[in-house]
Amino acid sequence: MxxxxxxxxxxxxxxxxxxxPSRSGPATAIVVNDTPYLIDFGPGVIRRAAAAxxxxxxxxxxxxxxxxxxxxxxxxxxxxxGYPDLIFxxxxxxxxxxxxxxxxxxxxAMTENILKAWAVDLGVRTIGGHARAPxxxxxxxxxxxxxxxxxxxxxxxxxxxxxxxxxxxxxxxxTPDRTIVLSGDTSPTQSLIDHCDGCDILIHEAxxxxxxxxxxxxxxxxxxxxxxxxxxxxDIANTVKPGLLVVYHHSNVRGGPMGSASTEVLLDExxxxxxxxxxxxxxxxxx
Ligand SMILES: [Zn+2]
Ligand SMILES: [Zn+2]
Numbered sequence: 001m002x003x004x005x006x007x008x009x010x011x012x013x014x015x016x017x018x019x020x021p022s023r024s025g026p027a028t029a030i031v032v033n034d035t036p037y038l039i040d041f042g043p044g045v046i047r048r049a050a051a052a053x054x055x056x057x058x059x060x061x062x063x064x065x066x067x068x069x070x071x072x073x074x075x076x077x078x079x080x081x082g083y084p085d086l087i088f089x090x091x092x093x094x095x096x097x098x099x100x101x102x103x104x105x106x107x108x109a110m111t112e113n114i115l116k117a118w119a120v121d122l123g124v125r126t127i128g129g130h131a132r133a134p135x136x137x138x139x140x141x142x143x144x145x146x147x148x149x150x151x152x153x154x155x156x157x158x159x160x161x162x163x164x165x166x167x168x169x170x171x172x173x174x175t176p177d178r179t180i181v182l183s184g185d186t187s188p189t190q191s192l193i194d195h196c197d198g199c200d201i202l203i204h205e206a207x208x209x210x211x212x213x214x215x216x217x218x219x220x221x222x223x224x225x226x227x228x229x230x231x232x233x234x235d236i237a238n239t240v241k242p243g244l245l246v247v248y249h250h251s252n253v254r255g256g257p258m259g260s261a262s263t264e265v266l267l268d269e270x271x272x273x274x275x276x277x278x279x280x281x282x283x284x285x286x287x
Pocket of ligand 2: 016017026076078079185249
């Protein structure tokens, strides 16, 4: 997968903050010309990338050492708890270039604090006969607009709405053969619709409406202001008409585990009004 000239999406983690053993924390890779680009790094990200490598996504490299470019939608812990793993493990396994990370304000401070927290380890691994080159991270603050471009991809960040208290972004990736839009965590936002023109794959979060009336008013209000319901996602998809809609970061019915029954409920709610191609993503799915 991901041979020269082709683009694929690898869902590394399709989960939420709930520690579901079958769904890692939010993390998605877009692979172009055998080069991986990561969006979000929830808990489990590097193990899942290693699993994808074993399943044929060779772009990650042995030990995931080829993972060197990452983007972050927002600073919530479920999207960032794999950050030390992303910084240190590929470096230990042979990454010889600085890790380049593009994220909201606050990511620089998080990075500096992680490097400080692991100072003892970094000290012992960079001295003596088996010393490695220093572990370097280049952090770039995101602002809306074109944030990255190389021979494989151009990446545009756009603001989304994930409550009132933190910066949150979605991303539009344009590669030689595909346009992919990723929502991040958001309630319905016009800026996402504006960035979906010609979109082959829309990767979007959603929660099911079934059972919502049995949750607390506070919880309902939180979901309404921070996330997107199945019905709202169907409306968005009917507007932007993606080639394929991939639902990720999907929460479950009434907070229980995300079994196949919950997946069916979510899919059914979306398909009540959206008739295009749609899948509810699982970890290690490749599109
Ligand atoms: Zn979030
Ligand atoms: Zn989240």
